[in-house]
Amino acid sequence: MDGVSKQLLDQFHELTLQEFTDVCMDQHLEVNVRNLLTFLIDEEMISSSCIRRFTIVKEYRRLRQKNASNKTGIVNKLAERYHLSGRAVWSMLQKEKVL
Known part of the structure; x- marks a missing residue:
């Protein structure tokens, strides 16, 4: 990715997955790809x-x-x-x- 270091990307992965997992647990949702995409859209990470x-x-x-x-x-x-x-x-x- 242009302008994004491996360290920053790794941290982004870790933080995003942790936040997604927390949201799923709070809302009693299954941790799956469909819910991950919905999370990314809701968080405006996908425009x-x-x-x-x-x-x-x-x-x-x-x-x-x-x-x-x-x-x-x-x-x-x-x-x-x-x-x-x-x-x-x-x-x-x-x-x-x-x-």
């Missing part, structure tokens, strides 16, 4: 723009494998599904160099 970008790119790739020839149709489907403009979807895909 809504990151979630949106990741989901759009992965869904686009999955749909392209099923229907390789219709980029515009896939973009329109994703725009409708996630309440975005077609232009916003195109922009995300171009920024991530998916197109």
Whole structure:
């Protein structure tokens, strides 16, 4: 990772996992990946723009494998599904160099 030392990253891992485990115990939740992701989102360690970008790119790739020839149709489907403009979807895909 750019600008993050191994020591800082190790400490981040330790502190985050401890905080997550404490939250799970307090709320009687299972310690699992789904709950960890929810914790990271709730703590704003994963931004809504990151979630949106990741989901759009992965869904686009999955749909392209099923229907390789219709980029515009896939973009329109994703725009409708996630309440975005077609232009916003195109922009995300171009920024991530998916197109």
